[in-house]
Amino acid sequence: MKNSLILAIAVAGIAFMTFMLLSIGEKKQEQALINTAPVVKAEGIEARSDEWAKYYPHQYDTWKQTSESSEIEDMVEKYPQLAILWAGYGFAKDYNAPRGHIFALQSNRNTLRTGAPTGPNDGPMPMACWTCKSSDVPRLMAEEGENEYFTGKWARAGSEIVNPIGCADCHNTQTSQLELSRPYLKRALEASGRELDKLTYQDMRSLACAQCHSEYYFLKTPYTDKNGKEAVAAVVTFPWAKGLSAEAMESYYNGYEFKDWTHKLSKTPMLKAQHPGYEIFTTGIHFKRGLACADCHMPYTQKGAIKFSTHKIQNPLNDIANSCLTCHRQSEEEFKQIVKEKLDRKNQLNVLTMNSIASAHLEAKKAWELGATDAEMTPVIDTIRSAQWIWDYSIASHGSFFHAPGETLRLLAVANDKSQHARLALAGILAKYGVINYQVPDFSTKEKAQQLAGVPLQKLVDDKLAFKKGLMKNWLDDAVKDGRLTDKFVQSIPDKASYPQ
Amino acid sequence: MNIETALRYGALTAIAIALGLGLYLVKESKATSYLSSDAKACINCHVMESYYATWQHSSHAQRAVCVDCHLPVENYIDKYASKSRDGWNHSVAFTLNTYGKRMLITDDGARRVQENCVRCHASRSKTLIKHVDRYHAFNSPNLGDRKCWDCHREVPHGKVRSINGTPDNLGVRWDR
Numbered sequence: 233m234k235n236s237l238i239l240a241i242a243v244a245g246i247a248f249m250t251f252m253l254l255s256i257g258e259k260k261q262e263q264a265l266i267n268t269a270p271v272v273k274a275e276g277i278e279a280r281s282d283e284w285a286k287y288y289p290h291q292y293d294t295w296k297q298t299s300e301s302s303e304i305e306d307m308v309e310k311y312p313q314l315a316i317l318w319a320g321y322g323f324a325k326d327y328n329a330p331r332g333h334i335f336a337l338q339s340n341r342n343t344l345r346t347g348a349p350t351g352p353n354d355g356p357m358p359m360a361c362w363t364c365k366s367s368d369v370p371r372l373m374a375e376e377g378e379n380e381y382f383t384g385k386w387a388r389a390g391s392e393i394v395n396p397i398g399c400a401d402c403h404n405t406q407t408s409q410l411e412l413s414r415p416y417l418k419r420a421l422e423a424s425g426r427e428l429d430k431l432t433y434q435d436m437r438s439l440a441c442a443q444c445h446s447e448y449y450f451l452k453t454p455y456t457d458k459n460g461k462e463a464v465a466a467v468v469t470f471p472w473a474k475g476l477s478a479e480a481m482e483s484y485y486n487g488y489e490f491k492d493w494t495h496k497l498s499k500t501p502m503l504k505a506q507h508p509g510y511e512i513f514t515t516g517i518h519f520k521r522g523l524a525c526a527d528c529h530m531p532y533t534q535k536g537a538i539k540f541s542t543h544k545i546q547n548p549l550n551d552i553a554n555s556c557l558t559c560h561r562q563s564e565e566e567f568k569q570i571v572k573e574k575l576d577r578k579n580q581l582n583v584l585t586m587n588s589i590a591s592a593h594l595e596a597k598k599a600w601e602l603g604a605t606d607a608e609m610t611p612v613i614d615t616i617r618s619a620q621w622i623w624d625y626s627i628a629s630h631g632s633f634f635h636a637p638g639e640t641l642r643l644l645a646v647a648n649d650k651s652q653h654a655r656l657a658l659a660g661i662l663a664k665y666g667v668i669n670y671q672v673p674d675f676s677t678k679e680k681a682q683q684l685a686g687v688p689l690q691k692l693v694d695d696k697l698a699f700k701k702g703l704m705k706n707w708l709d710d711a712v713k714d715g716r717l718t719d720k721f722v723q724s725i726p727d728k729a730s731y732p733q
Numbered sequence: 734m735n736i737e738t739a740l741r742y743g744a745l746t747a748i749a750i751a752l753g754l755g756l757y758l759v760k761e762s763k764a765t766s767y768l769s770s771d772a773k774a775c776i777n778c779h780v781m782e783s784y785y786a787t788w789q790h791s792s793h794a795q796r797a798v799c800v801d802c803h804l805p806v807e808n809y810i811d812k813y814a815s816k817s818r819d820g821w822n823h824s825v826a827f828t829l830n831t832y833g834k835r836m837l838i839t840d841d842g843a844r845r846v847q848e849n850c851v852r853c854h855a856s857r858s859k860t861l862i863k864h865v866d867r868y869h870a871f872n873s874p875n876l877g878d879r880k881c882w883d884c885h886r887e888v889p890h891g892k893v894r895s896i897n898g899t900p901d902n903l904g905v906r907w908d909r
Contacts (some may be wrong), residue, residue, distance in 0.1 A: 235741045235743070238744040239743050239744040242744060246750055252762070253754070253761060253829050256762055259779070388841050437749050532899075
């Protein structure tokens with residue numbers, strides 16, 4: 233009897249201690265995972281994020297969650313003014329609010345702006361249009377050479393560029409550390425007076441994002457390729473040499489007499505702001521207080537005893553508790569309310585400004601039709617160019633108002649003022665040619681605005697759908713067959729666009 | 734061999750295994766480190782790393798380790814009773830992952846820390862208490878419930894000390 237009691241107690245003790253040892257072992261494994269940096273691949277760049285997932289399961293899992301931001305928000309539908317503002321340019325065809333990183337390539341292939349190529353040397357866009365969309369870009373740049381990468385039509389690399397924005401865009405494959413995978417950012421930083429060897433880790437937590445979330449243009453760069461042949465690359469370039477503000481970039485572009493396109497209605501030589509998110513962020517208080525993009529967009533989070541930076545990069549307002557409230561002390565509800573009020577103010581100013589610039593374009597069109605001369609129109613269209621650039625800079629990065637509220641409102645006010653000056657001058661010109669109280673045509677819906685802008689929407693959509701069934705399908709099939717795209721999750725994400733599929 | 738003999742041998746074997754396992758557990762759990770006052774013992778639970786790091790970079794690291802503030806120092810019985818109680822709560826929380834992302838001190842823990850603030854900063858706190866009606870807690874005859882860190886919020890763990898918020902701690906790899 234006594235023996236069996238002792239045996240029972242000893243066995244219970246063994247069971248408990250075994251449980252504890254297993255638990256301690258598990259914690260130690262977690263600790264080891266924290267403290268070691270595995271080598272994902274010994275040489276070269278690993279563009280397939282599912283390969284990184286073997287070593288970074290938590291980061292990969294949260295990266296996959298960027299697929300939750302999947303909805304298409306048709307911005308031209310929401311703000312038909314945009315079709316007038318961008319008449320004659322790709323953005324009048326199709327422009328949507330941003331979605332999760334995992335959709336970057338899908339959106340790039342689906343947008344009507346990239347057209348419907350039928351072969352590798354066909355289509356409206358250059359190779360540069362892949363540059364921010366995929367972790368295959370640094371891989372291809374390393375394989376081909378940077379200038380070679382930037383040469384040719386967009387369709388040339390359709391079967392090579394298949395993994396959406398992922399690990400290799402920001403991390404070194406061998407060390408996993410943050411790295412600038414795009415050489416043009418390093419050049420831009422140097423041009424703007426930054427010393428690369430003085431960049432801190434905190435700087436890197438913003439600059440990794442700035443590689444793509446910045447203003448850029450395609451600089452025509454002649455070079456001699458490996459076979460000794462003369463070629464011209466369209467190299468992504470940041471206009472930072474005179475500074476990062478809207479006015480500094482405007483002066484940089486004017487120095488080149490650069491234009492992205494000529495406006496179809498007002499014949500203005502136009503600039504298109506891309507998405508100067510990093511630049512405008514550097515004018516805001518969060519930046520000045522030492523925060524980096526990752527502090528709000530990739531807040532630290534936890535699973536078991538492992539802490540990691542979430543890679544579900546999204547609007548921080550979706551995760552107020554973990555990002556904003558780490559520093560701000562309001563309740564989540566109160567915080568949301570404050571932000572909403574502020575945002576409403578900006579939206580009101582934005583609509584006013586867009587309406588007044590769009591009206592200026594249409595009034596200029598009328599003036600040209602009435603026979604206004606170049607001498608009369610040049611100062612006016614110069615003002616419109618400047619107004620629209622400044623408006624576009626203030627809005628194009630979507631998060632600009634949050635990143636720098638004061639600067640965004642200032643730019644909207646300046647843009648509005650400039651466009652109203654242009655309209656005053658135009659009223660004079662129209663009066664000179666006998667037209668008083670000219671009412672611009674109605675651009676209050678997407679259909680009306682796109683018609684004024686001359687966008688053949690249905691044809692664009694039909695061509696695109698044919699491209700998707702043909703060339704695009706071949707690209708993806710080839711990529712899967714050759715093992716460049718292995719991520720089953722990426723292949724399964726829902727296919728959405730602003731037009732019916 | 735009858736059942737009694739088998740049970741006796743079984744019990745002896747089980748005791749031997751249990752003893753061996755116990756010793757191994759002591760080693761694996763670094764149990765003896767808890768008898769010391771080394772601050773590193775506190776980060777055996779690596780969720781404490783942000784607290785360790787913030788302390789380590791504070792001026793307090795020159796003079797005081799974790800237990801100097803967090804445990805009573807007046808007598809050994811009180812000290813080890815508190816230490817075992819905290820140790821038990823901490824190991825349960827760490828084993829079962831029941832701790833929050835922002836860990837908060839218990840009322841008893843806060844009392845101990847407050848007493849230790851006053852103990853080390855005796856001359857300063859005496860002056861403070863003497864002038865309390867002039868400088869602090871105007872409507873109260875004494876300091877009331879206020880704790881030193883209600884005002885001195887950054888002492889010694891800094892303002893940002895949550896597991897998630899503290900940079901470069903606990904699983905943030907960056908060693909270039």
